Each structure stands twice: as C-alpha cells, then as structure tokens.
Amino acid sequence: xxxxxxxxxxxxxxxxxxxxxxxxxxxxxxxxxxxxxxxxxxxxxxxxxxxxxxxxxxxxxxxxxxxxxxxxxxxxxxxxxxxxxxxxxxxxxxxxxxxxxxxxxxxxxxxxxxxxxxxxxxxxxxxxxxxxxxxxxxxxxxxxxxxxxxxxxxxxxxxxxxxxxxxxxxxxxxxxxxxxxxxxxxxxxxxxxxxxxxxxxxxxxxxxxxxxxxxxxxxxxxxxxxxxxxxxxxxxxxxxxxxxxxxxxxxxxxxxxxxxxxxxxxxxxxxxxxxxxxxxxxxxxxxxxxxxxxxxxxxxxxxxxxxxxxxxxxxxxxxxxxxxxxxxxxxxxxxxxxxxxxxxxxxxxxxxxxxxxxxxxxxx
Amino acid sequence: xxxxxxxxxxxxxxxxxxxxxxxxxxxxxxxxxxxxxxxxxxxxxxxxxxxxxxxxxxxxxxxxxxxxxxxxxxxxxxxxxxxxxxxxxxxxxxxxxxxxxxxxxxxxxxxxxxxxxxxxxxxxxxxxxxxxxxxxxxxxxxxxxxxxxxxxxxxxxxxxxxxxxxxxxxxxxxxxxxxxxxxxxxxxxxxxxxxxxxxxxxxxxxxxxxxxxxxxxxxxxxxxxxxxxxxxxxxxxxxxxxxxxxxxxxxxxxxxxxxxxxxxxxxxxxxxxxxxxxxxxxxxxxxxxxxxxxxxxxxxxxxxxxxxxxxx
Numbered sequence: 001x002x003x004x005x006x007x008x009x010x011x012x013x014x015x016x017x018x019x020x021x022x023x024x025x026x027x028x029x030x031x032x033x034x035x036x037x038x039x040x041x042x043x044x045x046x047x048x049x050x051x052x053x054x055x056x057x058x059x060x061x062x063x064x065x066x067x068x069x070x071x072x073x074x075x076x077x078x079x080x081x082x083x084x085x086x087x088x089x090x091x092x093x094x095x096x097x098x099x100x101x102x103x104x105x106x107x108x109x110x111x112x113x114x115x116x117x118x119x120x121x122x123x124x125x126x127x128x129x130x131x132x133x134x135x136x137x138x139x140x141x142x143x144x145x146x147x148x149x150x151x152x153x154x155x156x157x158x159x160x161x162x163x164x165x166x167x168x169x170x171x172x173x174x175x176x177x178x179x180x181x182x183x184x185x186x187x188x189x190x191x192x193x194x195x196x197x198x199x200x201x202x203x204x205x206x207x208x209x210x211x212x213x214x215x216x217x218x219x220x221x222x223x224x225x226x227x228x229x230x231x232x233x234x235x236x237x238x239x240x241x242x243x244x245x246x247x248x249x250x251x252x253x254x255x256x257x258x259x260x261x262x263x264x265x266x267x268x269x270x271x272x273x274x275x276x277x278x279x280x281x282x283x284x285x286x287x288x289x290x291x292x293x294x295x296x297x298x299x300x301x302x303x304x305x306x307x308x309x310x311x312x313x314x315x316x317x318x319x320x321x322x323x324x325x326x327x328x329x330x331x332x333x334x335x336x337x338x339x340x341x342x343x344x345x346x347x348x349x350x351x352x353x354x355x356x357x358x359x360x361x362x363x364x
Numbered sequence: 365x366x367x368x369x370x371x372x373x374x375x376x377x378x379x380x381x382x383x384x385x386x387x388x389x390x391x392x393x394x395x396x397x398x399x400x401x402x403x404x405x406x407x408x409x410x411x412x413x414x415x416x417x418x419x420x421x422x423x424x425x426x427x428x429x430x431x432x433x434x435x436x437x438x439x440x441x442x443x444x445x446x447x448x449x450x451x452x453x454x455x456x457x458x459x460x461x462x463x464x465x466x467x468x469x470x471x472x473x474x475x476x477x478x479x480x481x482x483x484x485x486x487x488x489x490x491x492x493x494x495x496x497x498x499x500x501x502x503x504x505x506x507x508x509x510x511x512x513x514x515x516x517x518x519x520x521x522x523x524x525x526x527x528x529x530x531x532x533x534x535x536x537x538x539x540x541x542x543x544x545x546x547x548x549x550x551x552x553x554x555x556x557x558x559x560x561x562x563x564x565x566x567x568x569x570x571x572x573x574x575x576x577x578x579x580x581x582x583x584x585x586x587x588x589x590x591x592x593x594x595x596x597x598x599x600x601x602x603x604x605x606x607x608x609x610x611x612x613x614x615x616x617x618x619x620x621x622x623x624x625x626x627x628x629x630x631x632x633x634x635x636x637x638x639x640x641x642x643x644x645x646x647x648x649x650x651x652x653x654x655x656x657x658x659x660x661x662x663x664x665x666x667x668x669x670x671x672x673x674x675x676x
Contacts, residue, residue, distance in 0.1 A: 052571050072574040079575045085568035089590040102577035146576070 002063040002153035002186050003028045004049065009058035009068075011044050018044040020210045021058070026154075026203070029184040031177070033201035037233065038192055041210040043158055046190045050156050051075050062153055073102075078147035080157040084139045086131040086146070092118075093127040096145040103150070117149045120179070136164050140172055144179070154186040161196065173200055194234045198222065206230050216360060222280075223341065224357035228349045231278045237307060239278045239343075242314040247272035248344060248352065255344070258313035260292035263339035265356035271346040277314075278345060281307065283338035284319035286327070290334030299327050310335065395651070401644035409640040424641025426450045428467050428632065428649075432459040467646060470628040475653065476539050477624055478608040481546035485603045486596055488547070489554030490562075494584065496555070497562040498570075508559075511552045519549045520612045527616055537618050545617070546607035553606075554599050561595025562588065597664035601657065608654055625650050 004026040011019040019041040026032045034042040047053040049060055051072030060068040067075050078099070086095050093114055100110045118124045121141045126134065131142060140160060147155055160176070161169045177200050180187055191197050197204050198218040206213045206221065206229075214226040225231035231239040244257055249270040254263045255277065262277065286308075294310035294317055301323060308319045308327050317335060321327070344352045353361055372380070401409050403420040432454055443460070446452040454461055495501060496508060526545065527536070535541030565588060573583035589596075611626045618624060629646045632639060 050575060052574070071579075072571070073577045073579065077575065079572065081568045081572060083566060083568050085566065085572040087569060087572070087587060098573075099576035102582075146572075150576075 003061075004154060004186060004188065005059075005061040006045075006049070007059040007061070009045065009048060009060065010056045011041070011048060011053060012056045017210050019048070019055075022207075022212050024205055024212065024215050026186060026188060028186055031180050031187045031200060031202045032189065033197040033204040034188065034190045034207065035194060035197040035201075035204050035233075036192065036207035036213075040207040042190045042192075042205075042207050045207070046156050046158055046188060049188060050077055050079050052079075076153045078150065078152040078155050080143050080147050080155065080160045082159040082162045084143040084163070086139060086142055088131060091128055091130050092123065092134075092142050092145075095131060095142055096127075096149050099146060099150045113149055114145075117145045120148070120182075121145050137168050137172060140164060141175075144176075148179070148183070152185075154188065157187065157189045159191055160189070161193075162191075169196075176200065195236065198234070206233065208233070220360040224351070224360040225278065225343060226351050226361055228276055228278070228345050231343065231345070235280060237281055237318045237320075239280050240284065240315075240317045241345075242277045242279075242312070242317070243274055244277065244314055245273070246275055248275065257292050260290070262292060262337055262342070264342045264344060265340060265354040267344070268353040268355060268358055271344075271352050273347040275347065275352075276345040276349075278343040278351075279317075279337045280341060281318045281320040283341040284317060285336045285338075286319065286321065286325070286333045287336035288334050290336040292335050292337075293332055294335050295332045296327050296329050298329060398644050398651075399648050401640055402648045404641050404644075406639060406641055409644070410638075421453075421641075422450070423453055424639075424643075424645035426453050427639055427642040428645045429465055430454070430461045431463055431465045432461050434458055435460050467625070467628065467632075470623055470625045471649065473539065473618075473622055474608060474624040474626070474650070477542045477546065477622065478604055478653070480539070480543040481550065481607045482600055482604040484543060484547040485550035485554045486558075486600045489551055489558050489599060490589075490592065490596060492551075492555045493558035493562050494588065496559050498567065508556070511555050514548075514552045523613065523616055526613075530617060537620060537622050539622050542614070542618065542622055542624070545613060546603075546610060550603040550606055554603055557599045557602070558592065558595055561592050561599075565591045593664050597661040601661060604657060605654060 006025070007023050009019060009022045010017070022041075022045060034045060036042045044053060048055045048068070049062075051067070051070060051074075055068050058068065059066050062075060062077070072079075087098065090098070096114045096117060097110045100113060105113075114127070115124070118127055121144060123138065123141050123145060126138060126142070131139065134142065140163075143160070161172050164172055173196060189197075189200065201218055203216065204218055204221055205215045208229050214221055214230045221230060222234055225234065225239065228241055231241060242257060244255070246255055247270070248255055248264075248267050250267060252264070252267045252270070254261050255275070256262070257277065264277075292312065294312035297309045297311055297316075299309075300307045304323055305320050306323050306325070306327075308321055310317045310319065310333070312335065319335070327333075340356060343357060344354065346352050351357060351361060400418075402424045403422070404415070404418050405421045405423055408415050408418045408421075430450070435458060437458060440455060440458060440460070446455050451461065496504060501507065530536040530541055530545075533541075535544070569587045569591065570580070570583040573587045574580065578586065609626060610624075614624045615627045618627065625646070629643060629650065632642050632646060
C-alpha cells in the first residue's frame with residue numbers, strides 16, 4: 001500500500017484556477033476525505049492524483065515516486081466513479097476481471113481472483129449477469145470489485161455513494177468503511193457531504209474555491225475549525241457565528257458581546273476590528289444567570305434533542321438542548337457558552353490561536 | 365399529474381392492427397409488384413388488366429444474366445435438344461445463349477463501390493467524430509460547420525468540375541474514384557451522426573479503462589466502439605443506401621470498367637423489345653444486399669445497449 005504526498009499542486013483551466021497550490025500528505029492505510037462544496041476543486045485534485053487530469057504545476061508522489069506527468073495506467077491506482085462507469089457491454093465477471101486482463105494475468109488466476117473478490121463483496125450470485133439490470137447498490141459493489149481486484153497502491157473514490165438512495169447510502173458507507181478496515185488500503189474519497197466525511201474518514205481536507213481551508217482529523221476539524229467557512233460547512237446545524245466589534249489581546253480570557261462578558265479559552269494571538277465568536281449548538285446552554293440574552297423563536301424536536309433558535313443582539317443562535325427541557329417561544333432567556341469550546345475568528349475569517357486550538361491549527 | 369395505463373379495448377387493437385397492415389401494404393406494394401414482375405413471362409408482364417395470379421417463370425432472370433441472339437428454326441433444329449433448363453426457356457423464343465450478360469459484373473461493381481465507400485465513410489467518420497467529441501480541436505465549431513456545409517447543395521451541382529478533375533487524375537471509370545467520391549459525399553453525414561452518438565457515451569467509461577491499465581487507443585476500440593455500435597450500424601446503413609442507389613454520378617463518371625448496377629439496369633430495356641421481367645429481376649436482385657445488410661444490423665439498431673449501466 002502507499003503513502004501519497006501532494007506538493008504545491010495547482011490546476012488552471014484557462015483563466016480559471018480550480019486548485020491553488022495544495023500540499024498535504026496521505027499516510028499509508030488512511031481513509032482520507034476530500035470535502036468541500038461543489039466546484040471547490042476536490043474532484044479536480046482527485047483526478048490529478050488519478051492521472052485523468054495533468055496538473056499545471058506541482059508534484060504528486062505515490063510511494064515516493066513522482067507520478068504527476070505519468071498516464072493513469074502507469075500509476076497503479078483504482079478509481080471508483082460516482083456514476084459507477086461499469087462497462088455496459090460486459091457482464092459482471094468481465095467487468096471485474098477487466099483490470100487483470102490488461103495486465104496479462106493467466107485466465108485461471110483471473111477467475112480465482114474474481115471469485116475471491118466477489119465473495120468478499122457478496123456478489124457471487126451476480127457474476128454472470130449483465131450489469132444493466134443491477135440495482136444501484138449492486139452496481140456500486142461491482143464497481144468496488146473492479147477496484148479491489150487488482151490490489152492497487154491506493155483507491156480513489158469520487159462521491160461513490162452520491163448516486164445511491166439516502167437509505168441505502170448509510171448501509172454502503174458502513175460496508176465501505178468495513179472493507180477499508182479489512183484491507184487497510186490507502187483511500188482518497190471525495191465528497192460534499194460533511195456527515196459522510198465525519199463518519200468514514202480518518203482525516204479530512206476541507207477545500208473551498210480551490211484552496212485548502214483545513215486539514216486534520218474529523219474531531220479536530222469539528223471542534224476547532226480553522227476558518228469561518230469550515231465552521232459553517234461542518235456540523236448540522238452549523239457552528240453559531242456571532243460577529244462583534246472589539247479587540248482581544250494575547251492572554252485574554254474573555255470578550256464582551258453586546259455588553260455581556262463571555263469567557264473564552266486563553267488567547268495566544270490577538271486581533272481587532274470585526275471579530276467573530278464561534279460556538280457549536282451543543283455548547284450553548286440556557287442559563288438565567290447569564291448576561292448574554294436572547295429570545296426564543298422556535299424549537300425543532302429531533303427525538304432525544306431539540307434545536308432551539310434564539311434571536312440575540314448579535315444574530316441568531318441555535319442551541320442543541322435535551323428534549324426534556326421545556327422552552328416557550330417568545331420567552332427571553334440567558335445564554336451560557338462552554339468557555340473551553342469557543343473559537344474566535346479574526347477579521348480575515350481565520351481562527352485566532354488559543355491554548356485550546358493551537359495544537360490543531362499548527363499541524364495543519 | 366398522474367397517468368393511468370389502461371389496456372386498449374379489443375376494438376382499438378383491431379383498428380390499430382388494420383391501420384398498420386394497411387400502411388405496410390401501401391409502402392410494400394411497389395416492391396411486391398417489382399418482385400412479382402420478375403417472375404412473370406414478358407406477355408404476363410404487360411397483360412391488361414394486370415395479372416395478379418400468374419404461372420411463375422424464370423425467364424426474366426435468364427434474360428437478365430444472358431446475352432442471346434435470334435436464330436432460324438432450321439438452325440435451332442440442327443442444334444439438337446436443349447441441354448439445360450435455361451437453354452429450354454430461351455429456345456421457346458427461337459433464341460440461343462451467346463454467353464453471360466454484363467449484369468454480374470455491374471452488380472459486383474456496385475458491391476465493391478457501395479461497401480468500400482461505406483466502410484471508408486464510417487471508418488473515417490468514427491475517428492473524426494471521436495476526435496471532435498473528446499479532444500480540444502482548434503476551431504472545432506467552424507470545422508464542424510464546414511463539414512456540414514458540404515451537404516448544403518446537391519452533390520450533382522459540382523458534377524462538371526468533378527468530371528474534369530477525374531479525367532485529369534485518371535480516376536474516371538475506376539472503382540477507387542467512385543469509392544472516394546461517395547465517401548466524400550457521405551463523410552459529413554457520417555461525422556455528424558457519429559459525433560452525436562459518441563457524445564452520448566459517458567467519458568467515464570474511457571477513464572475507467574485508462575485506469576484499468578489500457579492505453580487511450582485500447583480504451584477507444586474496446587470500450588467506445590462497442591458502445592457506439594448502434595450509431596455505427598445506423599450510419600453505415602445510411603451511407604450504404606446513398607452509395608448503393610446513387611445514379612447521376614454513376615452515369616456521368618462510369619461507362620465500362622466501374623459501371624455500377626443503377627445505370628446498367630435501364631439499359632436492359634433497350635436490348636430488343638421491352639423486357640420488363642428482366643428489368644424487374646435486375647431491380648429485385650439489386651434490392652437484396654441492402655435488405656440483407658439492414659436485417660443483419662437490425663439488432664444493433666433496436667438494442668439500447670447502454671441502458672442502465674450509468675445512472676444519469
């Protein structure tokens with residue numbers, strides 16, 4: 001299996017820059033997510049790793065070999081397309097065996113290998129069927145089979161669950177992750193679905209407008225977003241962002257929001273101008289003693305929790321509260337934020353460093 | 365909006381059936397009449413009122429394939445009894461067979477030129493259409509328009525320049541000349557039709573093949589070509605129908621060596637009396653290759669082979 005190193009990778013389509021100087025490292029055996037909204041350059045990055053697009057500049061190393069200008073067929077990778085791209089004129093067995101046939105593997109070996117892969121994926125019964133009549137999930141399994149069968153250096157997947165029904169997606173996501181845990185193959189997975197990324201990934205790169213916003217483990221990214229974009233893109237509902245005019249200095253432990261003092265983690269860097277305070281809905285509590293106040297607008301019931309929307313002096317805040325808590329729309333309540341979990345963003349939208357997030361922000 | 369599907373009533377089915385059969389008869393009638401005339405005797409062929417029921421005869425076909433000359437009854441008697449069945453037919457009219465007619469040759473010319481130019485048009489058309497569909501070709505839209513513009517006037521409008529050029533180049537009355545000419549006429553149709561078909565094939569198939577370890581050319585002929593089979597088959601049929609039936613250029617540019625069947629068939633009329641059964645027999649045989657070709661490719665025309673393999 002393989003380590004993939006991306007250095008200063010850049011792609012321009014005419015005047016449009018799809019990917020701007022990206023660098024990151026995917027460790028051997030990692031399940032790596034490229035996450036971002038559509039048009040952010042994540043698929044282009046993946047296609048450059050695959051060799052389906054040639055980069056404008058930069059290097060790609062797979063297992064230490066520079067491959068950025070090599071054709072796809074020389075990179076020893078497998079690619080799973082969103083649209084599956086199963087060869088429609090071949091049956092399941094021939095689809096799966098196709099990559100092996102190109103290597104000139106003897107026929108009985110091909111047969112044994114395909115049978116083995118089919119058993120792992122549970123599609124043995126489908127082997128002699130045409131691909132046309134298969135269900136979405138079965139097609140997905142065949143596409144995976146075609147990728148798995150040749151033991152490539154790494155798997156590249158372009159929104160492989162995107163074409164599946166929501167109910168089936170969950171199931172396939174688990175299957176995929178289980179398959180990965182069994183094979184420990186380096187996998188690069190493109191998705192725009194932050195839940196999918198959090199659920200399956202060992203590491204996540206969040207991209208926006210061709211720029212890498214943040215790189216790290218799902219929990220690090222969720223807890224300590226590096227930019228306001230990541231803060232709003234990850235999490236459902238998104239992180240609450242409260243912009244305020246003010247100044248924080250090195251060593252500060254609180255900020256003043258509309259006259260109310262709010263405790264924050266001890267700052268290491270400072271900033272002034274329009275700052276933004278970010279807090280996740282689950283870190284917002286109703287507390288009559290708190291001085292920052294808001295009026296309850298609505299409450300959405302979600303089973304064990306409820307999402308309560310409040311109007312506050314600096315904008316709307318959503319709080320994830322236990323369903324047991326009785327809230328009355330129209331009521332004005334105090335809001336207490338968990339001091340240890342607050343992020344502060346500077347006027348450029350980047351997170352200011354504090355004792356809480358310094359470890360996360362520095363290695364990314 | 366919701367639609368419900370109801371089974372048509374038996375009266376509706378009957379009505380639809382009669383309509384289809386009626387239309388089929390209407391379009392097939394001339395064809396049936398030609399085929400029938402080919403098996404009539406010359407007398408039956410011109411009988412009035414026309415004979416629908418008749419005793420079949422192979423006279424038309426014998427006359428089509430032979431050249432004959434009239435002999436006196438004495439000479440005929442001196443020849444002894446006829447040795448073959450076709451001899452017997454000819455002698456009823458006080459004739460003897462001198463040898464084969466030129467129909468076979470002309471027919472073969474049609475086959476060589478028709479299939480040759482069809483193959484070339486489809487081959488070049490597929491390659492050009494693939495390039496237009498998949499690669500960044502400079503001035504792509506202008507080139508495509510230029511290719512189409514060759515169809516904006518009837519080809520025969522340039523017959524005189526072509527005639528003069530062909531005479532100069534020594535291409536007049538040659539198989540190669542006719543193949544090139546028909547290919548040139550068909551190519552724009554073939555490029556445009558095939559580009560449409562290839563555009564429909566998702567590029568992911570080729571990308572999958574590239575990643576599976578195949579070269580671009582292998583991806584083209586192992587993945588794209590089978591997918592484009594439907595388009596290639598229908599394009600081939602259109603090209604063949606044009607070059608097979610083409611008459612004006614054939615009259616103008618061929619006379620001996622490379623003459624195709626269309627200009628030859630009418631000349632049968634002139635050779636001693638109006639021999640309608642022979643003309644009809646020639647036309648019937650001439651229809652066959654196109655019919656067989658179309659029937660052979662029919663399954664490609666009807667089968668939607670890309671169905672369901674890619675979710676759109």
